[in-house]
Amino acid sequence: MKGEFSKSKVFEPIAIGTMEVKNRIVAGPMVMNHATEDGHVTPRMVDYYAAKAKGGFGLVHVEASYVRPDGNMFSRMLGVYTDRQLSGLNEIVEAIHAYGAKCTIQLVHGGRVSGPQITGTQPVAPSDDTPPLAAKPRGLSMAEIEELVECYAQAAVRAKAAGFDGAMIHGAHGFLISQFVSPYCNRRTDKYGKDRYLFVKQIVGACREAVGDDYPLLIRISADEFLGEEGLTLEETTKVYAPLVERLGIDCLDVSGGIQERVYYNIQPLYTPRANILYLAEEVKKVVGIPVIGVGRINDPRLVKQVIETGRVDMISLARQSLADPDLPRKMLEDRPEDVRQCIACDLGCSYRHIVQWMADCAINYEVTREGEYRCAIRRPVHAKKVAIVGGGVAGMEAARLATLRGHEVTLYEKSDQLGGLIPLVADMPKLYMHELTNIVSHLRRQMDQLGVKVELNTEVNEDLLAKERPDVLILATGSKEYVPDIPGIDGPNVVTLLQYLREEEQIGDEVVVLGGHEGAEAAVSLARQGKDVTILEESDHIADASFLKYVGRQLLLQQYLDEEGVQILTGVKVERIGKNSVTYTHAGKKTELAFDTLLLALGRVSDYHLAADLSDVAPEVYRVGDCLEPHSIRHSIHSAARVALDI
Numbered sequence: 001m002k003g004e005f006s007k008s009k010v011f012e013p014i015a016i017g018t019m020e021v022k023n024r025i026v027a028g029p030m031v032m033n034h035a036t037e038d039g040h041v042t043p044r045m046v047d048y049y050a051a052k053a054k055g056g057f058g059l060v061h062v063e064a065s066y067v068r069p070d071g072n073m074f075s076r077m078l079g080v081y082t083d084r085q086l087s088g089l090n091e092i093v094e095a096i097h098a099y100g101a102k103c104t105i106q107l108v109h110g111g112r113v114s115g116p117q118i119t120g121t122q123p124v125a126p127s128d129d130t131p132p133l134a135a136k137p138r139g140l141s142m143a144e145i146e147e148l149v150e151c152y153a154q155a156a157v158r159a160k161a162a163g164f165d166g167a168m169i170h171g172a173h174g175f176l177i178s179q180f181v182s183p184y185c186n187r188r189t190d191k192y193g194k195d196r197y198l199f200v201k202q203i204v205g206a207c208r209e210a211v212g213d214d215y216p217l218l219i220r221i222s223a224d225e226f227l228g229e230e231g232l233t234l235e236e237t238t239k240v241y242a243p244l245v246e247r248l249g250i251d252c253l254d255v256s257g258g259i260q261e262r263v264y265y266n267i268q269p270l271y272t273p274r275a276n277i278l279y280l281a282e283e284v285k286k287v288v289g290i291p292v293i294g295v296g297r298i299n300d301p302r303l304v305k306q307v308i309e310t311g312r313v314d315m316i317s318l319a320r321q322s323l324a325d326p327d328l329p330r331k332m333l334e335d336r337p338e339d340v341r342q343c344i345a346c347d348l349g350c351s352y353r354h355i356v357q358w359m360a361d362c363a364i365n366y367e368v369t370r371e372g373e374y375r376c377a378i379r380r381p382v383h384a385k386k387v388a389i390v391g392g393g394v395a396g397m398e399a400a401r402l403a404t405l406r407g408h409e410v411t412l413y414e415k416s417d418q419l420g421g422l423i424p425l426v427a428d429m430p431k432l433y434m435h436e437l438t439n440i441v442s443h444l445r446r447q448m449d450q451l452g453v454k455v456e457l458n459t460e461v462n463e464d465l466l467a468k469e470r471p472d473v474l475i476l477a478t479g480s481k482e483y484v485p486d487i488p489g490i491d492g493p494n495v496v497t498l499l500q501y502l503r504e505e506e507q508i509g510d511e512v513v514v515l516g517g518h519e520g521a522e523a524a525v526s527l528a529r530q531g532k533d534v535t536i537l538e539e540s541d542h543i544a545d546a547s548f549l550k551y552v553g554r555q556l557l558l559q560q561y562l563d564e565e566g567v568q569i570l571t572g573v574k575v576e577r578i579g580k581n582s583v584t585y586t587h588a589g590k591k592t593e594l595a596f597d598t599l600l601l602a603l604g605r606v607s608d609y610h611l612a613a614d615l616s617d618v619a620p621e622v623y624r625v626g627d628c629l630e631p632h633s634i635r636h637s638i639h640s641a642a643r644v645a646l647d648i
Contacts, residue, residue: 005301005332010308014315016059016291017216017251019165021102021315023058024308025329026254026293028319029106029168030350031063031074032360034369039066039079041088047371049103050095052322056329060096061254061317064108064170067155068148070119071109071176075357080105080155089162102165104218107155107207109148111176112137112185113260118357126180126199127187133260145192145199148176153206156217166216166251169203173266174259177203178222181241182259184231197244204248219245220254223280226262234283242284254293254317255281264553267320268297270345271433271557275303281313293317297345299439301328301337320350323362338446341365342439347551348635355552363635364440366398366642377646382407385648388469388619389413390461390611391477393421395626395637397444399475402645404451411454411469413461419445421479423634425502431529432522432561440634461611466618473648474619476612477641480605480627489578490601498523498602508532509597513583515575517543520602521558527600528565535568535594537585543569546604548633605631621648 011023034045052060065080066072072079079085089105096103112125115134124144125137140148152169159167171177179185180192180199192198207217221241225231232241242253257277258265268276274297281294294313298304299321307316321328324343331339341364349363360369367374387403389396392414400412418424420441427437448455459465466474482497484490496506501523512527514520517538528534536543543562544555562569576584582595609628616622623644626637 002335005305005335005337008305008309008332010305011333014291016166016218018214019102019216021058022100023056023329024315025057025059025304026315026317027052027057027060027322027326028295028317029061029063030319030323030360031077031354032369033074033076033354033357034359035076035078037076039072039077039081040085041078041091043372044369045078046091046095048369049092050098051326051368051371053096053099053101053103055326056333057101057322057326058329059315060101060103061168062092062103062105062164064106065155067107067109067151070121070124071111071114072118073110073114074354075118076359080107080158081151083158086158086162089158089164093163097163104166104168104216105159105162105164106168106170106220107152107159108170109151109176111179113175125176126185126192129187130179130185139188142190149199149202149206152203153210156207157210160211160215166218167207167211168218168220168254169207170220171200172220172222172256174222174225174261178232178259182225182232184225184227184259197241200245201248204245204250208249213249216251217249218252218254219250220256221245222257222259222266223255223284224257224265225259226257226265227259231259234280238283238287242288246288246290250290252291252293253284253288254295255284256295264557267347267351267551267553268345269347269551269554269557270436271554271561272297272345273433274298274300275307278307278312285313291315295319299324299343299345299436301332301340304332320345320347323350323368324365326368341443342436344437344439344634346437346548346634347554348548348633351553352550363633364638366639374646378405384408385472386470387411387473387475387648388466388471389475389477391421391479391626391628392416392419392455392457393477393479393626393637394423394440394444394634395628395641396421396475396477397441397448398638399477399625399641399645400453401444401447401451402642403648404448404453406646406648408473408648411456411471412448413456413459415458415460417457419455419457422499425499429502429522430526432526434522437634440638463614463618466615471619473621474615474623475641475644476609476615476622476624476628477626478608478611478628480631481608482601483604483606484601485603487575487578492578492580492599494580494597495578495599495601498600501600506598508600511595511597512600513537513594513596513598514600514602515583516602516604517569517571518546518549519604520600521546521549521562523600523602524567525558525561525565528562528567534565536570537573537575537583538569538571539573539575541571543571547631547636550633607631
């Protein structure tokens with residue numbers, strides 16, 4: 001129905017203290033590693049935040065920014081610790097304000113999460129016996145705590161001086177403030193141990209005094225650390241924490257969850273259902289009178305609308321989704337929810353990359369964080385070329401979309417009867433929630449339809465076909481094929497490949513050996529949940545580290561699933577031979593024979609570029625993209641395709 005979204009409560013204004021926000025959709029904060037090495041703003045960051053404001057977000061949270069150099073956690077994290085940063089911060093503010101959005105900045109100190117490799121100093125924490133992460137922390141003295149309180153206050157002053165409409169105190173996700181609040185981290189015996197909220201009280205009080213009564217202060221909290229009685233619980237948050245910060249004068253509560261040991265609650269991976277921690281904010285909303293922002297893997301405009309209109313929370317914060325599609329609010333306002341590029345929670349461009357100290361981006365949206373470069377490429381005058389794309393996976397689809405946008409005449413050929421390559425197949429992994437991988441396939445298919453891209457399904461491309469069509473540019477997106485090692489018995493009757501399992505081409509017995517603990521980890525969970533007795537054999541010394549499994553939260557959750565299902569895992573294994581119903585392997589110098597009904601082969605993939613040699617002369621320009629270039633990840637497929645399509 002026309003107006004269903006544009007007339008929704010989602011687009012009613014809301015007050016946060018003295019700040020009026022034009023709608024209820026928040027661009028959530030995400031560390032992107034695009035600042036300078038000493039925490040100053042770069043032009044790339046200005047474009048990135050401007051895009052979110054232009055896309056219609058009512059409130060844009062600028063990412064976590066460290067209040068003192070020893071609180072830095074990332075190689076190119078944004079800082080708010082010196083007045084020299086004000087000019088750059090104001091550039092971000094003005095870019096956001098130009099499109100009618102409000103903005104805040106997150107104030108943070110990493111505490112035990114800050115690494116010596118970044119700061120050059122030992123991490124600090126509430127106490128010497130605070131559980132370590134990468135390095136053992138030391139407990140803060142009383143004097144040091146007072147100094148840090150002042151650092152937060154001065155950071156809030158800088159936020160106001162730079163023009164931000166409010167400041168958000170980061171009290172969530174296992175960083176320093178939440179370390180004081182958490183019984184898991186705070187082992188002090190003095191007044192900061194007897195009152196775990198004293199640090200919060202002092203910081204909020206100092207910030208309020210520094211910025212005045214009329215300047216909006218927000219706080220983000222982890223309402224539940226999911227450590228059971230060892231950590232902060234939702235019960236304590238609703239009875240103590242949330243009412244306390246409201247009494248202290250906080251104007252808005254942004255409610256998240258988790259701690260570093262439970263990072264898959266901070267950043268919920270693919271396997272988790274949408275809005276799976278939203279209930280935390282709902283419970284907090286029941287006990288406070290200030291606006292409450294909810295979070296938790298929300299990527300669908302319909303879900304945003306339902307959550308706001310039913311009053312579950314006052315505002316919705318979209319972090320990864322604001323990368324996947326910064327234009328989500330505008331598309332809702334224009335009643336085009338079907339055009340939203342929905343996040344797939346792969347975490348390959350965002351979470352994984354910033355955790356390993358690389359610049360973050362979005363796996364399924366090449367434009368985000370490259371806004372200036374992208375605008376130049378799209379607008380650059382081109383001489384229209386005839387482009388043939390072979391392969392209808394996401395790499396081929398993205399190449400077709402962008403090449404058409406640039407004005408080329410594109411035909412995409414796919415030998416099967418559907419688009420998407422391996423994605424639809426993998427997304428249907430039995431007993432493991434991975435369906436939302438297909439979000440990007442659906443989006444690309446719709447965009448191609450709207451652009452009028454010519455698609456030829458059930459078409460096997462050969463030299464004769466291309467000689468007839470005479471393309472100016474040939475883009476090979478033919479994907480990859482499963483790697484089959486040279487092991488005696490590998491072609492036995494009870495050996496099946498991962499794709500054969502997913503296609504249900506073979507019967508799977510009750511006793512299953514999965515050969516390959518990286519590519520096969522998800523299948524092992526899937527099989528175990530069907531009642532199979534599963535053993536993983538892996539040659540390396542660890543598992544669950546395939547190119548598409550790099551985000552640590554996804555790895556930890558997958559390992560938890562394997563443990564829960566009783567999957568036996570053997571690493572450091574060398575397989576000698578495969579018999580009809582047994583596999584012989586060497587482990588720790590001992591040769592062992594293990595019986596099976598089915599052996600599932602999951603050892604990765606190799607590029608399928610056989611056409612490259614055959615077709616090297618059929619067009620003046622020939623490119624390979626995606627798995628055809630290098631079997632890797634969905635990010636590599638889409639980004640490699642985007643680079644080629646924007647360059648031709």
